[in-house]
Amino acid sequence: xxxxxGRSCLTLFDxxxxxxxxxxxxxxxxxxxxxxxxxxxxxxxxxxGMIFEKSSTRTRVSxxxxxxxxxxxxxxxxxxxxxxxxxxxxxxTAQVLSGYLDGIMIRTFKQSDVEALAHxxxxxxxxxxxDDYHPCQVLADLQTIEEVKGQLKGLTLTYIGDGNxxxxxxxxxxxKMGMHFKTAAPEGYLPNEDIVEKAKMIAEENGVTxxxxxxxxxxxxxxxxxxxxxxxxxxQESEQLKREALFKDYQVNEDLVSHAKDDYLFxxxxxxxxxxxxxxxxxxxxxxxxxxxxxxxxxxxxxxxVALMAD
Ligand code: CP
Ligand code: NVA
Numbered sequence: 204x205x206x207x208x209g210r211s212c213l214t215l216f217d218x219x220x221x222x223x224x225x226x227x228x229x230x231x232x233x234x235x236x237x238x239x240x241x242x243x244x245x246x247x248x249x250x251x252g253m254i255f256e257k258s259s260t261r262t263r264v265s266x267x268x269x270x271x272x273x274x275x276x277x278x279x280x281x282x283x284x285x286x287x288x289x290x291x292x293x294x295x296t297a298q299v300l301s302g303y304l305d306g307i308m309i310r311t312f313k314q315s316d317v318e319a320l321a322h323x324x325x326x327x328x329x330x331x332x333x334d335d336y337h338p339c340q341v342l343a344d345l346q347t348i349e350e351v352k353g354q355l356k357g358l359t360l361t362y363i364g365d366g367n368x369x370x371x372x373x374x375x376x377x378x379k380m381g382m383h384f385k386t387a388a389p390e391g392y393l394p395n396e397d398i399v400e401k402a403k404m405i406a407e408e409n410g411v412t413x414x415x416x417x418x419x420x421x422x423x424x425x426x427x428x429x430x431x432x433x434x435x436x437x438x439q440e441s442e443q444l445k446r447e448a449l450f451k452d453y454q455v456n457e458d459l460v461s462h463a464k465d466d467y468l469f470x471x472x473x474x475x476x477x478x479x480x481x482x483x484x485x486x487x488x489x490x491x492x493x494x495x496x497x498x499x500x501x502x503x504x505x506x507x508x509v510a511l512m513a514d
Contacts, residue, residue, distance in 0.1 A: 207510040211321040211328040213314075214336045215375040216401065220409070223345070223379055230346050230499070230506035237272065237502065244274025245513040249305040251275060253331070256282040256311040257437045261473060262331045262339065265500040266308050273505055275305070275512075282311070297324035306512045312438055327511040329504075334438065335395070337368045340472045341376040342503035347496040348428055351468055356381040357411075361426035361463070363387050363419050363453050364480055365446075366394035369432040369472055374399070374413060378406035385414040387422035389449050419453050423462040429490075430470045431455045431480045447479065456482040460490070470496050 207222060215223065236243045251270045255263065267277040282288045287296050293316055300307060301324040309317055310331035321328035330338055349355050360377045362370050366388045374394065377384040384406070386394060393415055406413045416422055423429065434446040434453075460467060469481075469491040477483050486493060 204510070208513070209327060210511055212338055212507060212511065213317055213321055213328065213330050215338045215341060215372055215379060218379070220379050220381075223342075223376070226342060226503070226506050226510055227346055227349065229510060230342065230503045231350075233505045233509070234346075234499070234502035243272070245509050246270060246305075247274035249273075249275035249512055250303070251277045251306045251308060251508065251512070252280055252300055252304045253277055254280045254282055254285065254287070254307060254309040254311070255331075256309075257332065259310055259331070261497055261500050262308075262310060265504055266331065269501050269505040270508060273508060278304075293319045294323040296320070297322075301325040306508065329507065329511070332368060334436070335368055335371055335398075337372045337472065338376075339500065339504050339507065340369065341372040342507060343496060343499035344373065344430070344470055344472075345376055345380060346499045346503050347470065347492055348468065350495070350499075351492055352427065357383075358427040359383040359385060359425055360428040360430060361385045361387075361422050362430045362432075363422060363455055363459070364431045364450065365392050365434060365436065366415075367436055369430070370394045371398050371402075373430060374402045375405070378402045378409060378411065378413065381409040381411055382428075383411045383413075385416070385422040385426065387416050387419040387453065389453065390417055392449070393417070419459055420462050423459055426463040426467055428468050428470060429455060429460055429463050429485075432472055433474070433476055434480055450480070454480060454482065455485055457484055460485055466490075468492055473497055 270277040297320045306327045308329040308331045312334050314333040314335040317330050360382050362373050374384050403413050434450045435443045471493050
């Protein structure tokens with residue numbers, strides 16, 4: 204418990220399997236408290252700054268609601284309105300904000316910016332999504348899978364789509380929790396090879412495998428958990444048409460999911476583009492747990508904030 208205090212969450216590589224287990228167990232406990240309407244204020248008087256350089260519905264609302272429910276306050280800081288947006292260095296911003304706040308959540312483009320904020324600051328920094336990682340989303344995803352399937356270990360998670368933030372964080376989260384991970388994308392859009400190599404070492408230690416392929420049917424075969432994400436992420440809007448053509452054989456539809464296990468679960472970080480990366484029958488069908496997953500952002504992040512920020 205104490206070993207997480209004061210630390211940051213830049214990627215899921217930061218945490219051991221035991222630390223992730225602790226956060227997931229705490230998330231379950233905190234969700235139950237919320238359902239029981241228990242007052243729980245371990246972050247009374249604490250302030251979380253939330254820097255956004257990209258749009259958000261879930262991350263913004265779940266962090267702001269979460270810190271409030273824990274007895275603290277969240278400050279929404281659009282990077283457009285901060286001096287950061289006018290060129291103030293991250294190193295100065297980090298040191299200044301460390302004098303006011305108890306934690307920072309940041310959503311931005313470059314992972315190196317989040318790392319710099321943590322390096323120069325002296326308070327926990329939480330990655331609320333970069334081009335490369337989305338650790339908070341995966342904490343909620345793991346919580347959701349465990350709630351529905353009753354376990355994580357030994358399950359196979361398949362991610363179909365662009366090999367960027369979601370692919371990377373799901374791969375690391377799966378490897379750490381002893382789940383097999385399979386992914387498919389067109390050539391040129393597969394996950395970062397260095398990240399795959401690092402995740403493979405963890406997977407091996409935990410007795411599971413990571414499969415990276417361009418064949419969506421191969422990735423889907425025998426899957427317990429089917430996951431996809433938009434083809435053009437935030438910042439890639441100008442590539443939308445090009446990506447629609449490139450990814451058309453990677454749509455998660457009834458035909459593709461017929462290769463998954465009969466009792467597969469469908470997850471999506473949202474926002475989704477129905478009719479593009481996933482068909483309506485799949486995302487709105489009986490295997491889909493997208494809204495339970497979205498709600499768990501709140502509970503998982505409350506657990507993360509308590510673990511990192513509570514006295
Ligand atoms: N899944 C997710 O992070 O959603 P938002 O972009 O709405 O925060
Ligand atoms: N891959 C998406 C995830 C959004 C939560 C993006 O980066 O826009």
